[in-house]
Amino acid sequence: MYSTTAYLYQQITRVLLIDTSGAYLTMRYIPVYSKKLTIAKGVDNVLLFEFINQDQKPVNITGSSFVFRLISQDGADLLLSKDMVVLSAALGRIKVTLNTADTTLLQAQPASYSISKNSAGLTTAVFTDAQAGARADIDIQDSIYPGFVPSVELSIPTTELTARASYGGAGPGQYPDWSLQGQGYGSGSGMPYVSYQTQEYYSSFIEPNSAITTIQMDLLNYTGTIKAQGATTYQSIWYNATESTTYYNKSGTIYLNVVGWHPLIRLAFNNSIFATTDPPGVPATAKATVVDGVVTGISITNPGSGYLAAPSVDIIGDGAGAIVTATISNGQLATITIVNGGSGYRPNPPTMTAALVSINTGYVVNILYR
Secondary structure: OOOOOOOOOEEOOOOOOOOOOOOOOOOOOOOOOOOOOOEEOOOOHHHEEEEEEEOEEOOOOOOOOOEEEEOOOOOEEEEEEOHHHHHHOOOOEEEEEEEEHOOOOOOOOEEEEEEEEEEEEEEEEOOOOOOOOOOOEEEEEOOOOOOOOOOOOOOOOOOOOOOOOOOOOOHHHOOOOHHHOOOOOOOOOOOOOOOOHHHHHHEEEEOOOOOOEEEEEEEEOOOOOOOOEOOOOOOOEEEOOOOOEEEEHHHEEEEEEEEEEEEEEEEEEOOOHHHHHOOOOOOOOEEEEEEEEEEEEEEEEEEOOOOOOOOOOEEOOOOEEEEEEEEEEEEEEEEEEEEEEEEEOOOEEOOOOOOEEEOOOEEEEEEEEE
């Protein structure tokens, strides 16, 4: 049988307070180290303090009031402020009680604390740290109950500029400068311009609250790369915070851990077929045949090129239930097989097309982070 010793103790901290009584001091008290305090989330925390002077004698604090402040480690945020209670004025003893409601919403983190004294209209500092410092260390811990951190949704990037869509129907002359689409094509190149744009697209921003950010994504037949990027401000240049991972026709839930402090994080996706190397890929196209509302056949009108994995094929129309699969050969669309013809597909004005065939490189359908 194992025997474990547990300790129940009070956090009594001796701190230096300037004695204004006029007493003659014979020595200087210099603490060897500063005692780090601990706050446990989810319970009541009672912190006791005893004021001493440079002779290490109790300081009479009659007529004084005190305020306890909890501060972020970088000193930028005031996390909590609470009045303290005098236990014994003659012996210089006070306490502060941080109850469950005070600590529940705090993030577990290393932080700092300070104590200020108000007496006769003067507000002075209490030297809680060595070397006459007015701020000392304190840890906020999820030590009693685990701290639940809810997941937060991120925006799902648009697929408007991906493998099967054009940039507003415009030609290369209207593309943004950074895209540089069409370089080396057109006159003299033997290849025509295309109204498609190599596109890396992004999620909304994350403002992390810890050194590790976990991102969950649901992929549907996704072929392409995913990476996380960081930035210092919203106006600064983005840099890669993780390596780029390539997925091939991936369906399912994936997780990405971003390690390190980054003021801002976003996800960068590239599943454009035009991201393939020399020459850029060409999207495949196909047409569907519908009989009595059921998809009975699909013919490939252009096999395309540059596919790294079998693309996702969706049947779009007024019906439902059609399921098809595709295969590739040497980067081209080779076959499209009907698994289920569905039902209810009928001509849709104004094109009077019963069913459209969408050939794409997949989607991100859900993004959460914590």
